[in-house]
Amino acid sequence: KSETENYKIGFSQCISKDDWRKAMDHEMEVEASLYTEIELSIFQAHEDIEVQKSQIEFMIENEFDVIIISPLRPEPLVALVERAYDKGIPVIIVDRKIKSQKFTAFVGANNLDVGRNAAKYIASLNEKQSNILEIKGGDNSSPVIERHLGFHEIVYQEANMSVVESIRDNEIQTRIPQIIDSISVNPINYVFAFNDNIAYDAWKIAKSKGVEESIKFIGVDGLNGENNGIQLVENGVLAATILYPTGGDEAIKIAMKILRNENVLKDNILNTTVIDFRNAEIMNDQYDRINKHQKDIESQQKKIIEQEETFSTQSNILKLLVGL
Ligand code: FRU
Numbered sequence: 001k002s003e004t005e006n007y008k009i010g011f012s013q014c015i016s017k018d019d020w021r022k023a024m025d026h027e028m029e030v031e032a033s034l035y036t037e038i039e040l041s042i043f044q045a046h047e048d049i050e051v052q053k054s055q056i057e058f059m060i061e062n063e064f065d066v067i068i069i070s071p072l073r074p075e076p077l078v079a080l081v082e083r084a085y086d087k088g089i090p091v092i093i094v095d096r097k098i099k100s101q102k103f104t105a106f107v108g109a110n111n112l113d114v115g116r117n118a119a120k121y122i123a124s125l126n127e128k129q130s131n132i133l134e135i136k137g138g139d140n141s142s143p144v145i146e147r148h149l150g151f152h153e154i155v156y157q158e159a160n161m162s163v164v165e166s167i168r169d170n171e172i173q174t175r176i177p178q179i180i181d182s183i184s185v186n187p188i189n190y191v192f193a194f195n196d197n198i199a200y201d202a203w204k205i206a207k208s209k210g211v212e213e214s215i216k217f218i219g220v221d222g223l224n225g226e227n228n229g230i231q232l233v234e235n236g237v238l239a240a241t242i243l244y245p246t247g248g249d250e251a252i253k254i255a256m257k258i259l260r261n262e263n264v265l266k267d268n269i270l271n272t273t274v275i276d277f278r279n280a281e282i283m284n285d286q287y288d289r290i291n292k293h294q295k296d297i298e299s300q301q302k303k304i305i306e307q308e309e310t311f312s313t314q315s316n317i318l319k320l321l322v323g324l
Pocket of ligand 1: 194
């Protein structure tokens, strides 16, 4: 690269609509803004696998220096990811996995542990009998598969825990009222939903049936902000949420290491933990600090740009004055 040319990092984001995805994008933008030598482009695939494919093709054709992908599903992108990798373009996979080992680095939390943590949390409450409704995400992405496996692995070991129903998030409006009405002998006393939004929707349905007090709801993600996981725990809507970090800033850090020819690990596994009433406030404070840092960085950068603009106008005036 010449001194004036920037490195091009492209990110193909599979889903755009929820706060967790927005947080991932934002983390990437803030982290990328710390390095003057890179230019980050974020492409939104809006849950359309064909769109995501064309974004990866675009990045390959336009010789991006690093390609970051959060893949919608594990199989359909394999050929393209392998094409990029074989061409020598570093590929970083975030959050969801693909069915290939031909990529440079993966960054994300271990979703088996996410499922295990949810089940261990229920086990730790020592109920005589825990009847669980599992609400999976709507697709067969790796987090859905792995959260399910991890959760069932622990439930299987606990004599007093059982998953009485397992449904998908798109079935909740019809199925939850039916389940509540039909199971009268051993009613559901836990809901494990694969993200906080689903858990909150399930809680609303239970509330409309007047049974929300007798069920403990557990979600995943643990974001801060209005009606997100941490606040829902603080409000007592959720009993717990399992923290699922987005990996946005780590992905950019890894991309920088690659561009600087430093060694990177293939698997970069982020920590997950249980957030319940005991630590929700601390987690919230931590997020507030991070957000404040991010805002400080953004406002400093704005000032730098303003100063640069003032400087260039001033030097233009100066040039005019001295007749250059
Ligand atoms: C957001 C989301 C999160 C979840 C992740 C899994 O789009 O559904 O709630 O933890 O994706 O990939």
